[in-house]
Amino acid sequence: MNSQNGMATLAAVSGILIVIALFSVSVASSGLGDIKKAQNLVEDTRQRANAKAGLDCAIAVFEQKELNPKDADYSDSSFNECASVTTSSITIVGTESPWSLISSSGYAKYTALISGGGGTASAFKTSGSIVLEGGNRWIPAKGELVGKEGNTEIYECLAIIAGGDVTIDTGDSTAKFESQLLATNNEQCKEGFSTTVASNTIKTNDFEGDILDHQPGMNLFKEKFREDKSNWEKVKSGFDASLNTSGTTTIDNGNGTVTVKSNVELCGKEITEKRDGIVAQGSHNEGQLVTIWVDGDCNMADMASDSSNPVFIVVKDGVIAYHGALANFNGSIFQFNYERENFLDSWLEVSETTDENGDLVTTTSCTSGPMAFFCDLFDEPSSLGLELDNWKYLPFLFNGSFDTRGSYIVDVEKGTSKVFGAFTPGYDEKIDNPEFFPSQPKLVKASIHDF
Structure with missing residues (x-):
């Protein structure tokens, strides 16, 4: 046991x-x-x-x-x-x-x-501010591709990039502001990147992701040309043609009479003639950009360009203005100031006198020069009036109906660009970023x- x-x-x-x-x-x-x-x-x-x-x-x-x-x-x-x-x-x-x-x-x-x-491209880019009044339908830059839904590519669109304020005033009509890609291209903007502003509405700096305001450190000249602004002469030397709008031109009417016109008034017409002449020479292949440099103020009247050879226009130290209908214009505009602090004398005439009491009296009126017409359009207090600051930093003034393909860049830091009317700009990367202006990768x- x-x-x-x-x-x-x-x-x-x-x-x-x-x-x-x-x-x-x-x-x-x-x-x-x-x-x-x-x-x-x-x-x-x-x-x-x-x-x-x-x-x-x-x-x-x-x-x-x-x-x-x-x-x-x-x-x-x-x-x-x-x-x-x-x-x-x-x-x-x-x-x-x-x-x-x-x-x-x-x-x-x-x-x-x-x-x-592409991520920094937009239909309108300015180092300053922009005010849009009227009904607008914009085709923005496609920006970054962020995904696909079936056969449709989705992009973070960019319509406006500004260093200052962005104001959209759709006015009293039934018109509204819209920013969206063409539906026929199997492309669309990502949700939150396609601004719509209803009629009878004024908004400032309160938009979706396709409209950016107060962007810091904008150096648009260097971004575009990969040169400091002080090297503008080097950039200019590579252009197909250039013109200076100071002075006048005497035009023979062919009947024994002549007409003297300001070169500012003839600017748009001369751009078109130079562009057409360069194309006629056969030096540019179809689709190749024609580059034209302008020194001084420029009335863009009679400006034209088709898709066969779009035009790239640079305006240095001058205001740009247009009134009327601009349809099917294929081209981009780049504007910058270098030696010019403000643009007051392009628009207004300001004189100072002393009254009987010895007090200084300042008198303001629209200029008698080539830009007088534009000032006359908006010299009412309800629009721009004759307040000096409304005109001093006004580099870009479009009034009318515009249907364009390309881009607009205004490198005037203190400037406020103004558009009155139906503005329908469509960004076109083939015009904005050709081989002649290789953009700096970012x-x-x-x-x-x-x-």
Whole structure:
């Protein structure tokens, strides 16, 4: 009996020992597994940190050095210092916009997109402010492609980018403001990027994502031409033609009489004639942009251009004005001031006299010069009146009906562009970003992802 009890006790003890042994092996195995998992987690974290640090460094180098993957001398070696410090591999992948900037370390990878400029393009861009009065239907720039719904591509559209205020006043008619892509192109703006302003409404700086106000650090001249504004003569030297609107031109009427006209008044007509003459020479292939530089004020009357050879117009240190109907105009306008602080003398005549009491009297009237017509249109207090500040910083004044394809850029920081009437501008990237003006590639800030 004692022998049986001993065997039973031994068996029980042996069983317990076996359980303890198995538990010990299990605990040991589990511990080793946890250690391995911890090691993998540490390694994964290290690789991700290296890849992210490499991308952050590469982004800084890309922006500071203004690198362009399309430049002949571009090389991934530009990022060697970043790769060395962060033990990561950095490269730009792709032959055309958008490119992928990739930083990888082990299995970790961080990427960012570089765009050829579409993300900053818009139908109207100004470093100052803009006021739109009337019914407008805009075709915005497509901006960044953010997805697809069936065969329809979805974009973050951009209609207006301004360094100052954006005001839309649809007036008393049934007209409204709309910003949307053409439905026939299987393209549409992302929700929240397609502004509509109802009739009888005035709004300022309260729009969807396609209209941006108070954008900081706008350097539109350098963005467009990749040169500082002080190098405008170098940029001008590459244009097909140029004209200066100071002075007058005597026109032979062919009947023994002549007519003397201001070159400002003839500006739009001369642009058209120069453009047509260049095309007639056969020096430009169909679709190739004709570039014309204007020094001084410009009345755009009689300006015309078709899609066969669109025109790109630069106006330096001058106001731009148009009155009437401009239909099917294919071209872009870039306006900037360099030596001119304000534009008051283009619009108004201001004289100072002393009255019988010796007090200074300031008299203001519309100019008797070539822009008098535009001032006369809006010299009522209900519009622009004769307040000096309303005209001093007025670089761009359109009044009438406009149906255009291209873009408008006004690089006048203190300026307020004004449009009265039915303005229907349609952004066209083929006109805005041709090979003659390669846009500086930019990092798409919201495109950073890890894998």
